[in-house]
Amino acid sequence: MSITPPKKKFATPEEKIFPHKHCSVCNKIIPEYSDGYCSAQCRGFEKRKERKGKKKWVVWLVGGALIAVLLIVVLITLQPSPH
Numbered sequence: 001m002s003i004t005p006p007k008k009k010f011a012t013p014e015e016k017i018f019p020h021k022h023c024s025v026c027n028k029i030i031p032e033y034s035d036g037y038c039s040a041q042c043r044g045f046e047k048r049k050e051r052k053g054k055k056k057w058v059v060w061l062v063g064g065a066l067i068a069v070l071l072i073v074v075l076i077t078l079q080p081s082p083h
Contacts, residue, residue: 019032025042037043 017029020029021032021034021036022028023030023038023042024036025045026038028038030036030038035043037046
């Protein structure tokens with residue numbers, strides 16, 4: 001049988017944590033005045049993620065344009081010819 005200490009409702013002043021934010025990538029505690037990342041590695045990860053998102057958007061845009069061009073070509077070729 002284990003004895004658990006009673007739960008505290010509030011932290012004492014000694015237990016309070018300094019004002020801080022969390023890293024946007026790994027969620028580690030960082031100083032409040034930092035740029036949002038704990039290390040260059042996390043900053044680089046976020047930049048790679050942004051570039052990947054931009055590339056994905058361009059692929060969707062080009063794919064949509066190709067489908068539109070193919071649809072137009074098919075519709076033009078299927079039109080009945082006037083006699």
